[in-house]
Amino acid sequence: MIRVVIADDERLVRTGLRVVLDAEPGITVVGEAADGAEVLPLARELQPDVILMDIRMPGLDGIRATELVLDALQPPPKILVVTTFENDDHVYEALRAGAAGFLLKRARAEEMVQAVRLVAHGDSLLFPAAVRELAVHHAARRGRTPAPLPRLTEREGEILRLMSAGLTNGEIAERLVVSPETVKTHVASVLGKLGVRDRTQAVIAAYESGFVRPR
């Protein structure tokens, strides 16, 4: 059962999301927060698997709340940023802060459900094309060359490229003709070397450093 907490200052959005997710087998909404400041205590108490996080909230915003929760909880829950617009600068900030992905408020109910399942499972990238676009756009806008990536082995580099292309662990295993367990080990060591929390951040780092280039 995937346990979900919803943080959004709009009651209509919270109840809507709750009803959509609760209607789904295998997903249950265990709590709601109306402000970023309420998220950490609530998450500590309920230990959810996934937190749906609105970015703009009156007190503490979703980016800061994401950082707090990820720093404080072990194991950290997956954070799914909920946003009105895709081209919102703060979506990228949230992804850099460690959010596992983002969800558009206008997404279809099935897409919302799938997004929650996907980040809870954690072995593939949510909306690879959109994440790629965000990373490329923002890396270009920052206009600086970030620190190069730490040395990866050839195999690890290959896996980071495939991750960035949006392949799941299973697909990567198939492509490289190795077992999914091996891929999992490699992914873990890539994340460890890059010092990032999940594959979304790894992909952002790959694009920002120029390790992977947009085609």
Added chain:
Amino acid sequence: MSTVLGALVGRRAALRWVHLVLGGALLMPYWLLSTVLLTPALPRGNTDPGQQLLAQLIALPLSLPMAAVTALVPMVRPLEGAAARALCAGALAPRRGGPVRELASSPARSWAARRRTSAWFVLHVLLGGIVSGMSLTVPPTVLFLLASSSGALGHTGRDTLHRAFGEYAPPELLIAPALLFLLLTTNALSGALLARCAPALLGPTPDERLAAAEQRAAELAHRNRLARELHDSVGHALSAVTIQAAAAGRVLRSDPEFAAEALQAIEETARAAVAELDTVLGLLREDTADGRRADCGPTLAGLDTLVRQMGLAGVRVETHTGPGLGDLPPELSREAYRVVQEGLTNVLRHAGPVPARLRLRLSGGRLEVDLENPLGADRPSRPGGGRGLRGIAERAESRRGDYRAGPQPDGSWRLSVRLPVSAPPAPPANAAQPH
């Protein structure tokens, strides 16, 4: 060789020649006037062509100060700028690695700009006068010399040359091309000099550049604000509606009660969003209607109209205004108008059609705006979290003022904004606010 030829008779040289001839034409009135002024100084009845030529040459420097003075008129800059842009080919090409250069298209307001325009004008008419004069005299002379060398004119040509040069008169076939070359070179050099000086003399002054940059920043800030308002109002409302509709659809059979509630929420949210869209589009229309920038919206002078509109929408506003509001700086007056507008829109959105009391007055160097209304019976109040309130908070902050909003013990809602009258506005940091 071909580049030299190109520089002398190419398309660029031809355009620049037209520009210089225009300068010569502009010189004419001043030059005629100086000739007239010089006439009394000449001995009466003098018909010596040498002296007359001298008088005409002296008239040239004499006409320049007059040209300089008239070029101080502000409109000269855009006119000369337009001419230079069209004809002074290459004036705008960036110098090696430098930025693209520009000529100002607005009238010269500051004295620095006028002086520079004046210097440009003098240079233009002086070089133009020289090139025009040469253009008028050289071709006939060349034809004359060629005809003379072919013997068609008998001894006339040779005699003229002897009169000018004495014993050692060079042959016509040497002088004719030399004269042509001199004309073309003078034209090319003058044109190049003008092209080189144009950006410095006709370009915007540092102050004007700064002002233009500030205006661009203000326009950008305004666009950001409009984007934020659309985002905050319509964007959020529509996403709430989408989510509610999705939820209602999912539980239509299993939880009809929720579905009904959701439908009602959708209706209300959509209605409020349309109203808000109307407001934002109104802001846009104001901008385009008077063709001016953002911050040129209505001021407190338009308060009566606003109050009337709100009355039509169901919020009857009882207004109390203190003295001196008409003398406020326009920016402050505009911000105050927006605060009132957003405050009243909030009343309509959260409390519905209820009467409101608005008080505006100056006290202790601050403009006080107080808006009070009874809380709507069946609407949930959200302390401190409303969207319009955030806009008001941002406006107050941008004027270094403060604001307070919340329910009162007597069951009413009160919004209080205090804006210092003389504070310099805070820098526009709004672009970095979370959406």
